[in-house]
Amino acid sequence: MALPKSMRLLAAVTLCIFFYMVFQIYQAPAPIERPSSGKLKEWTKDPQLDPSGEPLEPLRRVEGDNYEPNNPNSARINATLLALVRNEELEDMLQSMRDLERTWNHKFNYPWTFFNDKEFTDEFKKRTRAATKAEVRYEVVPKEHWEIPSWINMDLFQESVAVLTEQNVQYMSKISYHQMCRWNSGLFFKHPALANTRYYWRVEPKVHFFCDVDYDVFRWMQDHNKTYGFNINIYDSPQSVATLWPETRKFIADHSHHLHPNNAIEWLQDKERRPGHNQKANGYSTCHFWSNFEIGDMEFWRSRAYQEYFDHLDRAGGFFYERWGDAPVHSIALGLFADKSKIHWFRDIGYQHIPFFNCPNNPKCSGCVTGRFTDGEAWLNQEDCRPLWFKYASMD
Incomplete structure (x- = not known):
């Protein structure tokens, strides 16, 4: 017996959707075009030197005891090294400290400020203090900054976890990850310990x-009136930020006066390089500064x-109903x-944060391969948004 016309139509539509999804999954991403050799030289040169190798302008460097830790x-300047870290991450934190102290901070002795949603252990304090000559501060995140906001519907959150976990969105089920992203996005600079601090x-x-970096990075930011410094620039998972750009557009519609005349909105809206990302993220390219490294003016x-x-954004709930990270939120705002x-x-x-690198062409560098972007699978090279x-x- 022949199927009714309505059922044949439904079957046809279902097949169309199925083949479209298969096409999207297996479609090869557009390759990242590398710059010409001349442009590559510009990418990798020391930004403080002119073509002859001479400083472009005087840099703030160590002269005598001008950066000694106890020099009144x-x-x-008014700046700090900042880390949100747990007691159980002590060994990993010490790894980071040793590298940054060896390459930079043993010369300049900027203070370290550690944050945790719990009290730091005596062992954590003892061993991190021993890793630097600089001042070290230990702070607890205020409960009201870490708690899930009252307007978040936990039933909806659990439903969202199930849906986005199916779509392979990492960390979706970890409440602490959502709390961390929210705190890093809009609350860390409100901590009383940073009330009088400007750069981080x-x-x-x-x-x-x-x-080896031999100039005062914070003074460079101040002297050049820079707002933000980044190191790695990549694409995000579009499923994790599907409604972030629509919410941003809603905000802009009512607050267009906040747009800077020299903004970078084209970078945020590009749809040629990774069209699938732009479509799935509803108009957002998903390019963002990878905020595990950021030097900023608070x-x-x-x-x-x-x-x-x-x-x-906080009221929209996307820090919990999706997985809005501080990296795309900071990047869109910037x-x-x-x-x-x-x-x-x-x-x-x-710099390296697994799986990505920034490896300059510079004799002052050792331990990484010049120009390498990842030590992971080859397809990860396509994540470079620089x-x-x-x-x-x-x-x-």
Whole structure:
């Protein structure tokens, strides 16, 4: 017996959807175009030197005891190294500290500020203090900054976990991961311990630093009036931020006065390089600065534009119903509300957070291969979003 027309139509539509999804899954991503050899030289040169190798302008360096830890007239400015870390991550944190102290901070002795949602153990304090000559501070995240907000519907959260876990969104079921992303997005700079601090360098456990850096990075940020410094720039999982750009567009519709005239919105909206990402993220390219390394001016996060933007996102619930990370949230805000000329790529700082590298072409670096982007599978090279940043924003 022949099937009714309506059932034949339904079957046809179902097959179409099935083949479309198969096509999307197996479609090869567009290859990342590497810059020409001339452009590559610009990427990898020391940003502080002109073509002859001479400094572009005076840099703040160690002279005598001007950066000694107990010098009351130190050349240090109002800045700190900052880490959100748990007691059980002590060994990994020590790894990061040893690398950064060896390559940079043993010269400049900027303080370390550690944050935890619980009290730090005596062992954590003892061993981290022994890893540096600089001052070390230990702070607890206020309960009201870490708790799940009252407006989050936990039944909806659990449903979202089930759906996005099916779509292979990592860490979706870990409540602490959502709390961490929310805190890093809009609350860390509100901690009383940072009330009078302006600049920070975020350092995570189990990262590597490869290059000897002999100038005061914080003073460089201040002297050049920079808002933000990044190291690695990649694509995000579009399923994890599916509604982030639509919510951002809602915010912009009511707050267009916050848009900076020299913004980087094209970088955020590019749909040519990874069209599947742009489609699944509803218009967002998913390019973002990988915030496990960031050097920033907290005055930007404290600005009215960012505060209102974060509050809007927070109320929308995407930190829990999806997996909005602090990296895309920070990056979208910077791309819209900051002067893109004040965002700097620290290409001279060699760095690794598994699985990605920034390996400069610089004799001051050791332990990584020049130009390497990943030590993972070859397809991970396609996650590099720096070419888009240079196309739309800046080589700085």
